[in-house]
Amino acid sequence: MSPVTIANAVLALLLVFAPAFWLASRRALHSSTPTRWIHRLLVALWGVAVLTYATLFTLGHGLVVRTTLAAATPISDSSLAAEFVVQLTAALTTAAVTLAVYATLVPAIRDVQEIDLPMRTALRSLGRYALALSVLFAAVLALLIRALAEGGPTVYWLLLLGAMVALALANPVLAHVFRDTREPTPAERERLRERCDRSGLSASSIVILDDMPETAEIHVYGVPSRRQLFVTERVLEAFDDETLDAIFAVHAGKRRAHYRGYAVYSLLGYLALGVGVLLFGSGTLVTLFILLVVVLALPTLWAARRAFYRADDYAAAVVGRDELVRALEYAAEEQNLELVDGGRWVVFKSRPPLGRRLARLRKKSTRSEEIASSPS
Known part of the structure; x- marks a missing residue:
């Protein structure tokens, strides 16, 4: 052509x-x-x-x-x-x-x-x-x-594995490359440090994203000992300390529950394995891989959703379930997010819809109140 x-x-x-x-x-x-x-x-x-x-x-x-x-x-x-x-x-x-x-x-x-x-x-x-x-x-x-x-299959697999590990470790560096960033002011740093300590979120450094001032974004990248917290200026302006405590606690809970491992790294694993099978495998191996994905995909997504629910439970234990619900509703309103349940299509999601998360938290809160008010 x-x-x-x-x-x-x-x-x-x-x-x-x-x-x-x-x-x-x-x-x-x-x-x-x-x-x-x-x-x-x-x-x-x-x-x-x-x-x-x-x-x-x-x-x-x-x-x-x-x-x-x-x-x-x-x-x-x-x-x-x-x-x-x-x-x-x-x-x-x-x-x-x-x-x-x-x-x-x-x-x-x-x-x-x-x-x-x-x-x-x-x-x-x-x-x-x-x-x-x-x-x-x-x-x-x-x-x-x-x-x-x-180099053949061996070199390919080693290089692919090295690339995946390098990308996982380089997340904070890539965030600096992809986005406009600045150092927080002393007041911003002190406030965010206090919120991290209150919520149990471990971060070795704090970075302000200043390329999209109208959006509220919070990201945590890096390995456990070198995690970096990235927030936009809108987060500092629109969210009060209690809201930040609750949302930071959810991020801390996601790491404690290994949500990223279920939702992201498992997907990368399937992708890498699939590419390798298509390049080096026979028709039988390709068929086996497709069957493997069919069998394991839904349980993996289920495990990711359970990890997110455990993150919500951790945050509720830190800041209180009612405060967490209030913070999530406020954050959704600030970002014009719709509180949808997801319906039966939720089985194909790694992250439960916010409406379903809130309904679950409210149900747990009601159940706790009923238990507390019942005669002993």
Whole structure:
């Protein structure tokens, strides 16, 4: 395929997705649950990215880039550098298409969240994230592809395992790369330290995210001895100390219950195993892997939800169940989140919907009151 054909295909994807997402966002604003539909559209952006990336390589993007490199530079078309350029150009093109589609959602996000979100600010924030992610993705994938071509299965598996461990350890560094950050003021640091001590959340350092001042975000990254707490300025402005105590306690409980291990690392494990089976396995192994995922996926998601419930129980024990309910309701109102139950589709989620969590906490509170008021 020629570069013109590839460019036309990418343009066609953009001309299809951009109007479709804009129309969907307009319809979402008139639905009874606009926040939920906007969230689904944001998740669907990953589908746009995957389809764009797949289209590029289906039409011969790799061959075009390697041929161009071989003709214009001394870089061998089978070298690691050439593979990195192939993956990076594909990732950057994919990011550009995804950003353009995301831009059609910004007005709806602004209306639903009732925030002042200039288009330039939104695209700058997501664009920086997309650029850093593109470079990281291209580097890791280029290494894996060359390892597969030159070192065989053993080198591939060792490199893949090393990449997964490195990414898990590098979360705090990546947060600094992907986001605009600053050091907290002495007053902010003292306040957040007190809240961490009150909630049982261990953090070796505190970082303020100042690229999205209208959003309330709290993240905890890093290994146990080197955890870093990231909060946006909106959190400091909108949440009182009692609310921070409760939400920090939930984050502390998630780590005590190993929620991330169930929800994230198990998914990465399935993904890594699946890629390896598809590359090196026979048809029988592929069939066995599919059966393994079918058997273990739902129990793994169930275990992740149970870990989240244990996190809520820990937070309730620290700050009180009624205070936790109040804090979660306030945080949901601040972020315009809908308190949905999830219905039967909750079995496919690793994180229980907020409405279901609140109903569970209220039920436990009522049960405790009944036990306390019953005659002995």
